[in-house]
Amino acid sequence: MKMLRAGLVLLSTMAPGTCALAADLTAPVREIVEATARNWEEGSSGSEEKVFSEERLKRVFSADFAAAFHAASKNPPFDLPEGETTGFPFDYDPIAQGQDGCPFKNIRIEDDGDGQVTALxxxxxxxxxxxxxxxTVLIFHVVTEKGHAVIDDIYxxxxxxxxxxIKQDLKAQGGE
Known part of the structure; x- marks a missing residue:
């Protein structure tokens, strides 16, 4: 009983976020990669899933990444239609790494430790x-914010x- 009480005291004194070791760091990466893969499935044209939707930017990406995305959206790499003030900040699919591609095959998501998750x-x-x-290989840096694993950057x-x-490219495009 004393050991249990000591363990509980230790847990209660730990810095916020340290209990997040149990968080699945691959979950946000898997969600993004699988959503992108659905967009590239044969016959999926016209039904594109927004990988960088506002809801996902709040839930799956870090606040810093979302801020960089929003700032860069004000300076998209193409002319905006009249009356619009923001657009998609990429002229390619940053997850598929191109404008053209094939349906995704053999998706693997690996937790490499220390907040690094690799998608192949x-x-x-x-x-x-x-x-x-x-x-195609992407390295995701995953951090814990508000008790949840979120993507902070993609390499x-x-x-x-x-x-x-990708976050630094967004920041440069957004004028930071």
Whole structure:
């Protein structure tokens, strides 16, 4: 009983967020990757699921990422229709890593520890005459905010190396 009481006292004195070790860090990544995959399924044109919807920006992404997304939305890479003040801040799909692609195959989500989650999938196989088209690889930095695991940044892997931070690209586009 003394051990149980000591454990409870220790838990109550821990800094906020430290109990989040039990949070599934892969959950927000899986949601985003699977939503994107649904958008790329054959026959899905016209029924696009908004991966960066306002609801998801609040629930699945960190406050800092959402703020960078909103700021960059004011300076999209294309002309806005008259009367609109914001638009999608990318001229490509940042999860699929392109404007064109194939249905996603062999999706794998791996918790690499220390808040890093890697997503691997093949969305280029329809362009390859062989079956060994390279995987698209994204490294997600996941943090805990308000007791929930959220995506704070995304790094595409390019030629085996971590590419540019998508959040930093958004901040630069938003004028930060």
């Amino acid at each position: 999938f093949n969305n280029r196989s329809c362009y390859s005459e062989t079956t060994d088209a390279p995987d 595409p892997v390019v030629d085996g190396n971590s590419g540019n931070s």
